[in-house]
Amino acid sequence: MHLLLEGVADSSLGVALDVVSTASFLAEAGLAPLPRGTKALLQRVVSLDGQPVRSSAGRTIAVEGAFSLRGLRKGDVVILPGMFSASGRTVGQLLAREDARRAAGLLPEAAAKGVMLAASCSATFVLAASGLLDGLPATTTWWLVPEFAQRFPRVSLSADRMVVDAGDILTAGSALAHADLMLAIVARRLGPSVAHLVARYLVLDERPSQARYMVAEHLRVSDPALQAVERFILQNVGRQLSLDELSRVAALSPRTLARRVHASLGMTPHEFVQRIRVSRAVHLLETTRVSVEDIAARVGYADAAAFRRIFRRFTGESPRRRRAPA
Structure with a gap:
């Protein structure tokens, strides 16, 4: 389930949908055999209230319904695609928003039901604000590393990593790292061979580190x-x-x-x-x-x-x- 907040990055949502759809297509075509007992992934795009959201590029994105805790089951995945934030100031504005505060409050209840949670870019700040990352390893977009470290000192921040898998919580770096995040989820749910094949079909490079993109001045x-x-x-x-x-x-x-x-x-x-x-x-x-x-x-x-x-x-x-x- 892709949970969209206002200002969601168009690229993050698009690549997420493509990765899951491609994995399902390859599995259904018999090109990527699934482990025994595994079902192909189903995906839905939702917002907190079921209303369309405005993307970071100003586009209106339709959703399939409202986010509901009642419908969640153990093994489901809730993914927060990233929103672009250029600085600590814009992150502060994001965290002060009503929708971000509401999402942060709902995530612990989802986790309590055995749901896997994932977020990329500045959406990692919303996930961290829920308290669920305290004491766990995580990553975030590279230019907001100092801001994240100051706001959430209890999180063990791995600034260089593209994706950090902390069990039932996964985090990723900047917006296009959402592709890496989705491949990690596919690997967890359908197996590494399916994720590798999806990456080849979509021409996505495996990028364990975002260090090459870091600019020292931003840190x-x-x-x-x-x-x-x-x-x-x-x-x-x-x-x-x-x-x-x-x-x-x-x-x-x-x-x-x-x-x-x-x-x-x-x-x-x-x-x-x-x-x-x-x-x-x-x-x-x-x-x-x-x-x-x-x-x-x-x-x-x-x-x-x-x-x-x-x-x-x-x-x-x-x-x-x-x-x-x-």
Whole structure:
């Protein structure tokens, strides 16, 4: 069941419908055999009150009815497609809306009935506002990571992940990560082979990380202590840095620094250092002809192979793929 709120991203809803429809078509055609006892997925598009909703592009989207807890059964899936939010201010406006507050209040009741819940982009904020993500891993759209971490410190935020599966709750990154979210749901319900075949038919790449899309400037923080740490890392990007050293720069204890970095950015201090190193490496790759080995050394990695592994982890691709054309 796709639960639409005002401002839903047209692309999120469209790709969700296509993924499920394609999975059902392939199963019915015998091209994607289902596990024994599994039924093809049925889908409905609903709003809270059964009335049409306005999309982020200003289009009126008709729905098939109103969201009802009474009709939900264990094993059903309720999906909140993302709404585009450009900043913390627009997220605040979203969470203050009556429909978002109502949805956040209804989701725990749905979860209590054994329903799987899923959300992408800024809809993850609505899911987090329900309290259901407290103590669980989750992700959100990459440019709102600091806002999410500050609003929901009890959520274990995995900022780099495209999709995070926390059992009966799944979250995904920005709007087009909704495709990845839907493939994950198909894999859970119909099996990985069906999800892989759907991805091939729709020419959807498997993208475990949204790190390659992150822009470092969007992740900068307003915390003066962390700004000092960031400057220090940039000034010393070519050498190893210890947590104690970073703590002295921030004038905080190591534990407090770790807590502040996670609250602001959803990552550890070590990941913060690595992200800045990788961002510097990307700049060098795109603006110079320096070898990958030399760039690795310039950003603090004596082992070029280790640099390549970390670079791929944070960007989803090899250093040579980011190399500027000759």
